[in-house]
Amino acid sequence: MIDAFGVVKRFGPRTILRGIDLKVETGETLVIIGGSGCGKSTFLKCVIGLHHPDEGKILVDGIDVADLKTEREIADYRRKFGYLFQEGALFDSMTVWENITFGLRYLTDIEPGKYRKIASECLALVGLKDVEDFKPSELSGGMKKRVALARAIAAQPSYILYDEPTTGLDPIMTDVIADLILDLQKQLKVTAIAVTHDMKAAYKVASRIAMFHEGKVLQVAHPEIIKISDNPYVRQFVDGKSEGPIKMKLKEFEAEGASNAHHAKAS
């Protein structure tokens, strides 16, 4: 179980997370939606310990990552997680099977002789085969995502964190990845947090959906309730409307530019 209490995160003068209170139950898939810059990926990185909250805390199975000191403790904590990065973040200099089994050396006691077999098994789980010796540059976008997913699950984590798993993929591959997320959920019995803009994928995979806005949680509910939410911010986002209470920066600049041009003309 993941419990976030009043998480605040700043980067220099900018406050990205302004007090996140969120609970992720064991076994569920929580999907976090929200506009760009609202703190979704930052929160995900706080959960795995890539960032440390400036205020508040995040407990994973009762352990606060900020309390971990020794290398052993940190490795034990990291072993619980698989993280799927937005662009895959595969290591360019290694082959597919070396990428997938990279973490095993540090997170597990499995003998290196068994790594290649484990890589093939993980690839089979994500629907790929015979790509073990390819380099990442030789793979398509969808294949890279799936190899990255295979890498995330290689050490048999209890939690999988997906950072925009379907961004940049074609509609068919998007659905393939969404199906994969559901399959892995059933087969590996993991708890997952997925950050996405893709509402179709969100409705498909989510047990609950949480909407972030300007660093706070607006609403957390079952997908069917989010779909018919009467919160105007949630409504605007799930309907994908440019008009509404969520002001996108581009429109503000356009309005300013038009106003300045108008004043210049008048004088």
Place this chain on the structure above:
Amino acid sequence: MIAGAVGGFGRFILEAAEETGQFSFLVRSTFGWMTTYRIEWRQTLIQMVRVGVDSLSVTAMTAFFTGMVLALQTGASSKHFFNEPLFVGTVVSFALVMELAPVMTAIVVAGRAGAAIAAELGTMKVTEQIDALYTLGTDPIRYLVIPRFIAFMVVLPLLTVASDFTGIWGGYLVAHAKYQIPATVYWHDIVNQMEIRHFVHGFLKTFVFAAVVSLVSCFKGVTTRGGAEGVGKATTAAVVISMVLILVLDYFATAVLNAFGIT
């Protein structure tokens, strides 16, 4: 306008101070990890090949031509003053062994291997591969920085020694071909004058330069921000800062070695 300039200068100072602080953390982490003895030996060997073996030809060529130029200039000057090309071997060997070989080898390697390291680590940073290392249970300092640091510390002194030899050979070719200096005279000019402490003076400096180039290049790489443009900036900054620090620290290293009598 003045307020803007003062503000800009102040911002520059603050950013430089923050970078220096972050760099100190990297240096501390590097030495901290090395005391745990958990070194990535395979990565270290790979880096030794990349930094050392692949830089050998360019450093040797640089030193060779430097030796030739030194011999040319020394021969011409001594002929002008003494009507004979005197002490050509002495000047070439002392200049190379104590100063030019360590400094020029470090600068060439900074431009070649230092830039490559900054670019590689910078690209890893902007594509989240460094974050991926954390999530897969290892520390980027241990996996990326330490192998490169050790590789530089082992390989740069060796490259410098190779530069010493090739430079002295280059000097001999010019001394013999242009000034008809016999081989025995050239070599005796060196062997009769040079002592171990002269060699040690130049050799010890290479460790300082190796530490600087490797840590600055790694630091600029792992702190890259801003996509492809950021990688380009990081690479340029790594080379420029390394070169400036080599020249600045050369002075202080020379002063310290002189104070200890290794001169």
